[in-house]
Amino acid sequence: MVITYKCPNCGAGLEFDSEKQMLVCVHCGTEKSVEEMEQMEQKESKSASQTNDFKMFHCPVCGAEILTDEHTSATFCSYCGSTALIESRLTDELAPAYVIPFQINREQAKEAYLRWTKKGKFTPREFTSQSTIEKISGIYVPYWIYDYDTHVKLRADCTRIRTERRGDTEYTHTDHFDVYREVAAAFEKVPADASEKMDDDVMDRLEPFDYSAMKQFEMPYLSGYLAEKYNFTEDELKSRIEKRIHQYAASTTRETIGGYASVNVLQENVNMAEKKADYVLLPVWMLNYRYQNKNYQFAMNGQTGKIVGKLPASKGRAAAWFAGVAASVFLVLSVIGILL
Amino acid sequence: MKKKLAFICMITAIFLFATGFRSDEQKVYDNAGLLTEQEAARLQGQCVETAQIKGIDIIIVTENGLRGKSPMDYADDFYDEHAFGYEQEHGTGILLLVDMGNRDWWISTSGEAIRYFPVKRTDKMGENIAAHLSKAEYMEAFETFIAETGNYMGKDPKQDGLAVKLLIFLGIGLVSGAIVTGILYHRQKTPMTVNSRTYMKGRQPNVLQQYDRYIRTTTVSRHIERSSGSSGGSGVHTSSGGHSHGGSGGKF
Numbered sequence: 001m002v003i004t005y006k007c008p009n010c011g012a013g014l015e016f017d018s019e020k021q022m023l024v025c026v027h028c029g030t031e032k033s034v035e036e037m038e039q040m041e042q043k044e045s046k047s048a049s050q051t052n053d054f055k056m057f058h059c060p061v062c063g064a065e066i067l068t069d070e071h072t073s074a075t076f077c078s079y080c081g082s083t084a085l086i087e088s089r090l091t092d093e094l095a096p097a098y099v100i101p102f103q104i105n106r107e108q109a110k111e112a113y114l115r116w117t118k119k120g121k122f123t124p125r126e127f128t129s130q131s132t133i134e135k136i137s138g139i140y141v142p143y144w145i146y147d148y149d150t151h152v153k154l155r156a157d158c159t160r161i162r163t164e165r166r167g168d169t170e171y172t173h174t175d176h177f178d179v180y181r182e183v184a185a186a187f188e189k190v191p192a193d194a195s196e197k198m199d200d201d202v203m204d205r206l207e208p209f210d211y212s213a214m215k216q217f218e219m220p221y222l223s224g225y226l227a228e229k230y231n232f233t234e235d236e237l238k239s240r241i242e243k244r245i246h247q248y249a250a251s252t253t254r255e256t257i258g259g260y261a262s263v264n265v266l267q268e269n270v271n272m273a274e275k276k277a278d279y280v281l282l283p284v285w286m287l288n289y290r291y292q293n294k295n296y297q298f299a300m301n302g303q304t305g306k307i308v309g310k311l312p313a314s315k316g317r318a319a320a321w322f323a324g325v326a327a328s329v330f331l332v333l334s335v336i337g338i339l340l
Numbered sequence: 341m342k343k344k345l346a347f348i349c350m351i352t353a354i355f356l357f358a359t360g361f362r363s364d365e366q367k368v369y370d371n372a373g374l375l376t377e378q379e380a381a382r383l384q385g386q387c388v389e390t391a392q393i394k395g396i397d398i399i400i401v402t403e404n405g406l407r408g409k410s411p412m413d414y415a416d417d418f419y420d421e422h423a424f425g426y427e428q429e430h431g432t433g434i435l436l437l438v439d440m441g442n443r444d445w446w447i448s449t450s451g452e453a454i455r456y457f458p459v460k461r462t463d464k465m466g467e468n469i470a471a472h473l474s475k476a477e478y479m480e481a482f483e484t485f486i487a488e489t490g491n492y493m494g495k496d497p498k499q500d501g502l503a504v505k506l507l508i509f510l511g512i513g514l515v516s517g518a519i520v521t522g523i524l525y526h527r528q529k530t531p532m533t534v535n536s537r538t539y540m541k542g543r544q545p546n547v548l549q550q551y552d553r554y555i556r557t558t559t560v561s562r563h564i565e566r567s568s569g570s571s572g573g574s575g576v577h578t579s580s581g582g583h584s585h586g587g588s589g590g591k592f
Binding site: 252 | 498502505506509510512513514516517518520521524525530531532533534535536537538539540541542545546547548549550551552553554555556557558559560561562563564
């Protein structure tokens with residue numbers, strides 16, 4: 001079943017406003033809290049019977065067919081623009097545990113994008129255009145967050161160096177130490193994005209998210225945004241997350257060794273155990289664009305505002321910078337060199 | 341007509357006498373007997389010629405021992421005693437002293453020559469001259485001296501090796517350009533802002549057990565070499581006669 005949250009006063013659609021952190025009517029401005037709307041929804045759905053939908057969904061406002069792929073859980077009706085939440089993909093075993101609501105609204109995201117495009121030193125001048133910016137979309141990306149306990153045993157051969165001078169001879173003493181460290185560290189809420197479509201590298205760079213703003217999942221938060229359910233289960237992402245935990249645990253332990261000139265690791269034993277894993281939705285502003293036959297992606301953390309993306313580099317501007325720097329350094333040095 | 345000619349001669353004579361330079365003065369003092377008469381005469385001619393073209397008095401002195409005096413003092417005193425100098429007595433001039441007894445050479449400068457022949461240049465000239473001296477090629481050594489004096493006189497010392505310097509600056513410029521462009525290009529890529537501490541519980545790891553046990557020491561010894569011999573000349577100084585001289589010297 002597809003859910004659309006409607007304003008109880010005027011019947012128009014309700015969308016989640018990141019500034020007010022409440023649902024706001026697009027037409028009359030009525031504000032409703034997330035809990036309120038969720039309770040209202042629960043009452044209504046109890047009366048209606050649950051029908052199983054497969055891939056065919058209909059917009060509850062205009063009746064048109066909603067086009068989605070199999071992972072989309074929140075979208076817009078392409079005909080009337082109403083928000084459409086696909087309930088069956090957000091409940092039961094597919095229900096996320098938590099969500100971090102959007103803190104940055106659409107206007108702020110567009111502004112940030114424009115500012116970012118101007119920052120690139122090599123960006124071609126024709127690039128910053130208004131037309132693509134409208135396509136910026138707010139999307140809740142599915143993530144798994146893991147809690148892990150780690151136990152590391154490390155053995156290393158470390159050296160300290162002293163020099164001493166007696167008369168005409170210099171003595172260099174290298175002291176060798178057998179160093180052992182056993183370290184326990186717990187890691188909480190380490191994220192891994194569970195969407196196949198999203199580029200892992202980009203998603204990783206959007207971190208960190210501030211988990212103190214994380215709320216219990218309620219469907220109304222998604223109104224007005226796109227959302228996806230996970231492609232990969234918590235087990236499928238395990239190897240990716242364990243690689244990361246391993247690296248964190250090992251470097252943490254390695255950092256407890258200090259004051260040596262060199263550290264040569266002889267044995268490293270990393271044990272880790274998953275304590276729990278939660279399925280959460282995290283907010284991201286995204287824009288995909290194409291320039292000169294190459295695809296570029298702009299992503300912004302919908303809570304903290306951190307921007308990740310690659311700007312196209314114009315070879316001409318890069319060359320100009322290179323020549324400019326080279327010429328000015330040459331000139332400055334020549335002037336100093338000749339005057340001295 | 342005769343009166344005019346006499347007048348002109350007188351003016352010329354006065355002019356010549358007023359300057360310190362006398363073309364008939366001896367410029368080559370071969371007390372160590374390294375040259376034949378013809379060679380000495382030829383050198384004399386070259387000294388005078390170059391002196392007149394470039395405006396610097398050029399003197400060559402060879403000795404078999406300096407009777408205890410340092411090469412610097414001997415050269416300076418020799419110059420002062422003879423009151424050499426192109427535009428006036430104790431004026432612009434350069435003197436090469438070769439002491440066969442101790443195998444020392446010294447170049448002493450005076451007047452404008454102090455400016456045009458800083459230690460860097462006299463060292464370089466000395467190097468070239470010493471190369472010939474050590475092979476007993478005395479004529480070549482002295483001709484080199486005269487030739488290089490002629491080359492350097494009038495040329496600003498700061499311009500030495502200018503071409504090489506400019507090339508190096510160009511190289512540095514290009515490298516800087518590459519580095520800056522490279523950095524800017526990589527800064528386009530956003531960095532990771534999380535590390536092992538971001539997700540760690542309690543922000544501190546718990547060290548359960550640790551030890552740092554001393555095993556052994558290995559020692560490497562190295563003999564320090566003492567730097568041998570200073571490379572001559574400290575620049576401008578005052579001679580015993582009270583005149584300023586520049587220059588440097590070395591062994592051959």
